[in-house]
Amino acid sequence: xKKVTVHDKxxxxxxxxxxxxxxxxxxxxxxxxxxKGLNPxxxxxxxxxxxxxxxxxRVLNIEAEIxxxxxxSYEGTSSTGAVVSAIGLxxxxxxxxxxIVEDIVDTGKTLSEFLPxxxxxxxxxxxxxxxxxxxxxxxxxxKADYVGFEIPNKFVVGYGxxxxxxxxxLTDLYQLVEG
Ligand code: IMP
Ligand code: MG
Numbered sequence: 109x110k111k112v113t114v115h116d117k118x119x120x121x122x123x124x125x126x127x128x129x130x131x132x133x134x135x136x137x138x139x140x141x142x143x144k145g146l147n148p149x150x151x152x153x154x155x156x157x158x159x160x161x162x163x164x165x166r167v168l169n170i171e172a173e174i175x176x177x178x179x180x181s182y183e184g185t186s187s188t189g190a191v192v193s194a195i196g197l198x199x200x201x202x203x204x205x206x207x208i209v210e211d212i213v214d215t216g217k218t219l220s221e222f223l224p225x226x227x228x229x230x231x232x233x234x235x236x237x238x239x240x241x242x243x244x245x246x247x248x249x250x251k252a253d254y255v256g257f258e259i260p261n262k263f264v265v266g267y268g269x270x271x272x273x274x275x276x277x278l279t280d281l282y283q284l285v286e287g
Contacts, residue, residue, distance in 0.1 A: 112282060114265055114275040119282035123257060128267060128281065129163070135237065135254050136167030139207070143170055148205040150174040150237075151197070151226070153218070155276070156211030159268035160239040160256070164209065179222055201229040207254075211268050212240040216248035223250070239267065240281075262286070 110121040139148075147170075152161035154176050165174050177197045206226060213219060219236065226234055237254035244261040265271045266278030275282070 110280070111285070112275075112278065114271045114282075117271065118285045119265055119271075119275075120285050121280045122259070122264060122283035123267075123281040125279045128256070131256050132160070132163045133167050135256065136164060136169075138254065139164075139237075140169050143172065143205060143207075145170075146205045146232075147171045147173065148207055149201065150207050150209050152176040152209040153211070153222070154178040156268050156270065157209050157239070159276070160211055161209040164237065177222075179218060197226075201226060201231045203230065203232045205233045206231040206235070208234070208236045210236065210238040210252070212242065212264075213238045213250055213252050214242050214245050216246050216250035219250045220248035240264070240269075259283075 112119050150161065150165060150172060152158060152174065155178070158176070161174065161176070165172070175197070208219065208223070208226070210219065213236070223234065223236075235253040236250070238252040239256040241252050241255050241258050242261050243258055263271070263284040264281055265275035265284075266281045268276050269281070270276045
């Protein structure tokens, strides 16, 4: 099993690049069908989604547009949770068919706060495409419509996902080796 060390932790390959690429193409074919003639607007969530968004967007054969947002969380001192604010959503979302592109839906907190902000701008439709979901970790009412892979509740790096800033460049997806 191929292993890497990122910072102080050891990771092993969980999904190899061919498996990932093949799945991305399958999702692309589905989006081609679902969004033909609708000129959808993809909104990638930085930083983590940049590689998935790039791969997914370039396998599309339909007319489509893409933009990116960066979400900033302000953690409060209490447990009331974070407020997410979008930086850089300049496109007019009104009456557009919007697909949010995420690296992973973990607890669902980020999207549970970002989706209402997009909905407030009256898109024609709003869907989520997430490279990964961790169903066991989900705490908020967020459901991805297009999912690359459902994974167990273990920390992963690679394919855009980081561990303290490192590991995004790994082409395969790696899972933390426990213990
Ligand atoms: P959520 O708001 O709990 O759904 O978490 C979303 C964000 O947490 C993701 O966009 C990632 O940036 C980060 N995240 C969650 N799980 C992992 C992981 O296993 N590896 C790397 N980043 C993760
Ligand atoms: Mg993210």
